[in-house]
Amino acid sequence: MNKMNKAAISAITASDLTKIYGERAALSHGSFAVPAGSICGFVGPNGSGKTTTIRMLLGLIKPSGGSATVLGESIKHPERYLPSVGAMIEGPAFYPALSGRENLKVLAELGGFPLSRVDELLAKVDLADRGGSKFKTYSLGMKQRLGIAAALLPNPELLILDEPTNGLDPSGIQEVRGIIRDLANKGTTVFVSSHILSELEMICEYLVMLREGKVIFSGRTQELLAAQQPMIVAKPEYEVDLPNLANQITEAGFKAVIVDGSLHIAAPINASAEINRTAFEAGITLASISVALPTLEETFFEMTGDSK
Known part of the structure; x- marks a missing residue:
């Protein structure tokens, strides 16, 4: 051939x-x-x-x-x-x-x-x-x-x-x-x-x-x-601020969940500045804020409805 x-x-x-x-x-x-x-x-x-x-x-x-x-x-x-x-x-x-x-x-x-x-x-x-x-x-x-x-x-x-x-x-x-x-x-x-x-x-x-x-x-x-939704990960300087930060971010219209000392926020990448500002106005200092793009494994489980 x-x-x-x-x-x-x-x-x-x-x-x-x-x-x-x-x-x-x-x-x-x-x-x-x-x-x-x-x-x-x-x-x-x-x-x-x-x-x-x-x-x-x-x-x-x-x-x-x-x-x-x-x-x-x-x-x-x-x-x-x-x-x-x-x-x-x-x-x-x-x-x-x-x-x-x-x-x-x-x-x-x-x-x-x-x-x-x-x-x-x-x-x-x-x-x-x-x-x-x-x-x-x-x-x-x-x-x-x-x-x-x-x-x-x-x-x-x-x-x-x-x-x-x-x-x-x-x-x-x-x-x-x-x-x-x-x-x-x-x-x-x-x-x-x-x-x-x-x-x-x-x-x-x-x-x-x-x-x-x-x-x-x-x-x-x-x-x-x-095509998948990125995740913004915000970590406050003091872990005690996490519940308050979660409330503030939720009230701002974002879906957020606390995971291992950080707040995982489903939001577009350009929302990082708004999240940082929301935390600052609530008197919360962020130690770090980063964007985590979904892995193929996470995308796969989301699309197939399979569980890990």
Whole structure:
């Protein structure tokens, strides 16, 4: 398959994509696009339809309705695009008694990929020095990285990763994040699902968000965050002034709540001066006043109605 014109086409598009099991819609009229060459996060509570969507995109299950394209080809014909797609879903599966290198060679031979890719990919995922070690001796992070290496054997234009950092410690998460960034910098589109929202916020320029089988957001991460209400955090010099400060700010028309010795005020950024003035006129000195923009996690919980 020829390399896509990345400026002219999306790596993935979905239009009214639907999958129904019995009377339950795992995905209902889902429409979204993943720009080519981007890192796009795929988020939603458990059971929201993420894995079902990924399985449809990979041709593993057929949709009940709607349509979708991958690398410009309809998902009705997965044979046309799968040679240019790498995927790791539900964790990697390898032979425990074989080394990482031997496992990749088996997969390369089965897939008809050049064996020269094996050592190249071990180096890419920082396993060159452990390529000769048996898979069963690998840490969870090493197993996940070997899974990514396997998904990269076809030298894909599109890489689909389902929870690639699941169960990893902070060091392992950072390693996987570095691999994803490196791939995107070299032109690979990465579509990654994860429940670790702080990680997606750090690496994903675009997001697709699901709730109960419906797409509730598709677009740039920063556009989603910018649309949320910022929080102004005011901390009085003396904590005893907090109840009075809360009353004054509430009377001024703002919603405020006391959290850990500070007052959290739902207000636009330009309200900081008015809040400072209100405190001063009430005889309250503020030790600090700052603006806290919502995180992706906070935005996610607000939009999905899920609880932490």
